[in-house]
Amino acid sequence: MIKYEIISTGSQGNAVVIEDNILIDCGVSYKLIRPYVNKLKLVLLTHIHSDHFNKSSIRSLARDRPLLRFGCCGWLVPVLLDMGISKRRIDVFEYGKMYGYGICNIIPVPLKHNVPNCGYKLHFADKGKMIYATDTNNLNGVTARNYDLYMIEANHTEADIKERIAKKKIAGEYAYEIQAEKNHLSKEKCDDFIYRNIGPNGVYVYMHTHKERDTADDNDRKDT
Numbered sequence: 001m002i003k004y005e006i007i008s009t010g011s012q013g014n015a016v017v018i019e020d021n022i023l024i025d026c027g028v029s030y031k032l033i034r035p036y037v038n039k040l041k042l043v044l045l046t047h048i049h050s051d052h053f054n055k056s057s058i059r060s061l062a063r064d065r066p067l068l069r070f071g072c073c074g075w076l077v078p079v080l081l082d083m084g085i086s087k088r089r090i091d092v093f094e095y096g097k098m099y100g101y102g103i104c105n106i107i108p109v110p111l112k113h114n115v116p117n118c119g120y121k122l123h124f125a126d127k128g129k130m131i132y133a134t135d136t137n138n139l140n141g142v143t144a145r146n147y148d149l150y151m152i153e154a155n156h157t158e159a160d161i162k163e164r165i166a167k168k169k170i171a172g173e174y175a176y177e178i179q180a181e182k183n184h185l186s187k188e189k190c191d192d193f194i195y196r197n198i199g200p201n202g203v204y205v206y207m208h209t210h211k212e213r214d215t216a217d218d219n220d221r222k223d224t
Contacts, residue, residue: 001128001149001203002018002019002122002127002130002148003018003019003020003127004016004018004130004149004205005017005036006207007028007032007033007036008027008028008032009207009209010051010208010209011051011208012051013028013029013032013054014051014052014134014208015028015032016132016151017036019103019127020036020039021039021040021103022041022042022043022044022122023036023042023043023061024043024132025044025046025053025134026052026053026054026058027051028057029056030054030056030057030060030061033057033061037061037064037065040065041068041101041103042068042069042071042103043058043068043069043070043071044071044072045058045071045072046072046117046119046134047075047076047113047115047116047135048075048076048079048116049115049135052135053076053079055083058070058083058085059083059084059085062083062085062089068089069089069091070085070089070091071090071091071093071099071106072090072091072092072093073092073093073094073095073118074094075115075116077090093106093118094108095108095110096109098123103124104124105122105123106120106121107120107121107123109133109142110141111134111135111136111139112136112138112140113136113137113183114182117135119131119132119133119134120132120133121144121147127148128147129144129147129149130147130148130149130151131150131151131152132152132207133152133153134151134152134153134185135153135183136153136183136185137184137185138189139189142193145197145199146198146199146202148201148202148203149202149203149204150193150197150198150202150203150204150205151204152185152190152193152194152204152205152207153185153206153208154185154187154206154207154208154209155180155184155185155186155187155208155209156177156180156181156184156186156187157186157187158186158187161177161180161181161186162181164177165178184208185208190206
């Protein structure tokens with residue numbers, strides 16, 4: 001079984017450690033990442049939103065682990081360079097291509113969000129296969145048949161989010177749920193993807209599930 005530890009998932013921050021040495025997303029404080037830092041070999045970054053991409057934490061990782069590598073698709077490269085991350089430490093990915101590392105093979109997959117975004121398939125020689133996908137409206141065109149671990153966003157149920165939108169519209173309140181519905185995966189879509197792909201021994205974990213809040217981030221600084 002593939003080992004994983006969820007440091008945080010959701011609008012408050014996202015970071016997941018896989019097999020002790022791979023960090024997917026770095027959207028939390030460095031204090032939360034620090035217990036894992038010494039074993040990390042690779043950081044996989046998805047998109048620019050601050051709850052997935054904490055610049056201060058990424059700089060601290062680069063400073064404290066000079067050999068640590070950062071993998072991402074092209075849209076994050078200029079940002080990392082502006083942050084002072086050496087180009088030699090950045091592995092630039094393209095959707096659908098497999099990239100070999102000693103620890104596993106990695107395949108980025110396209111996700112539909114309000115900024116460029118990707119998910120990741122990780123293939124381990126002795127542990128099996130997993131997929132990580134959050135912050136997307138759908139998983140159209142993505143397959144992960146008979147994988148061992150599915151870490152997939154299940155942000156909201158479709159009925160619940162429509163009800164919350166309707167109530168806020170009646171009350172004349174700002175409904176951040178409208179953006180959440182457009183930019184995040186519903187539990188129904190998540191379940192459909194899992195049911196179409198999972199095998200008899202697969203395990204799934206719901207990621208980025210909705211938590212009610214009193215105030216909205218109108219500018220989508222995080223990823224509503």
